[in-house]
Amino acid sequence: MFKSSFLFRHLSLQSKRYIHLTNPSLTAGQTQYHGQQNSTWWDKYGSHVDPIQSRVDLLNMDDLDERHFRPVKPVIPTYQSFSCFHDPIVSRVIGILLREGDRELVEELMHKTFRTIKLIQIGKWTRAKTDDERSLIECNPVNLLKQAIKNATPIVRLTRIAKGGTLYSVPIPMSPVRGTYTAIRLLIDSTHDARPHDQRFWTLFAKEIMDAAQNQGRTIKKKQEIHRNAELNRAYAHFKWQK
Numbered sequence: 001m002f003k004s005s006f007l008f009r010h011l012s013l014q015s016k017r018y019i020h021l022t023n024p025s026l027t028a029g030q031t032q033y034h035g036q037q038n039s040t041w042w043d044k045y046g047s048h049v050d051p052i053q054s055r056v057d058l059l060n061m062d063d064l065d066e067r068h069f070r071p072v073k074p075v076i077p078t079y080q081s082f083s084c085f086h087d088p089i090v091s092r093v094i095g096i097l098l099r100e101g102d103r104e105l106v107e108e109l110m111h112k113t114f115r116t117i118k119l120i121q122i123g124k125w126t127r128a129k130t131d132d133e134r135s136l137i138e139c140n141p142v143n144l145l146k147q148a149i150k151n152a153t154p155i156v157r158l159t160r161i162a163k164g165g166t167l168y169s170v171p172i173p174m175s176p177v178r179g180t181y182t183a184i185r186l187l188i189d190s191t192h193d194a195r196p197h198d199q200r201f202w203t204l205f206a207k208e209i210m211d212a213a214q215n216q217g218r219t220i221k222k223k224q225e226i227h228r229n230a231e232l233n234r235a236y237a238h239f240k241w242q243k
Helices: 002-022 041-045 055-059 088-097 103-127 131-135 141-152 176-193 201-213 218-232 234-241
Strands: 156-163 166-173
Touching (some): 088 103, 088 141, 103 141, 103 201, 141 176, 141 218, 156 218, 166 234, 176 201, 176 218
Antiparallel strands (some): 156 166
């Protein structure tokens, strides 16, 4: 009984967190999710005080208020941000690129990648002779990254299913979350595969993003290879519904 109630509570918390992550327009108060109970050490030991979320209260705060001398709890969970520069797709790319916890290095790589894309696109924009040509040139690197991920997202994948002692590669639909992750991994792997010794990572990553945004390059070829393998194994697709 205790185990079933614990699993039910854990699944309910995970479902609330999934709803919040998939719908960024919702706030933490609307989803009623603030992490698992006692998951943070300030909740466990009571060492942090509640923050002030009103500007009026902040201006009227007394000089002897304990918030001047004690640590304050964060206003929102760590997976949210009030910054106008925050983007979920960019944060996910940074998280996949992350190695050994050095997030500042990965953020610097992304900034250099965006700077390279911006310089290349602005050069194309200045060389354009008509306004119609300039209107077709996208100078926002974040939009190019989103378009590249959209073009590189597969719609099917292969999974292994055992039937009669034999493993078959069965094509199944790709979920949106896994499809986005696969597209980002294809972009990163294609950048590493094409990396010569005389060019930096952010230069090649910028070129790969711009090629994928135009439905070209190594990443698109890898996506087409995934679809081609699924097409070759389409005869085993009915195994997905068989027990």
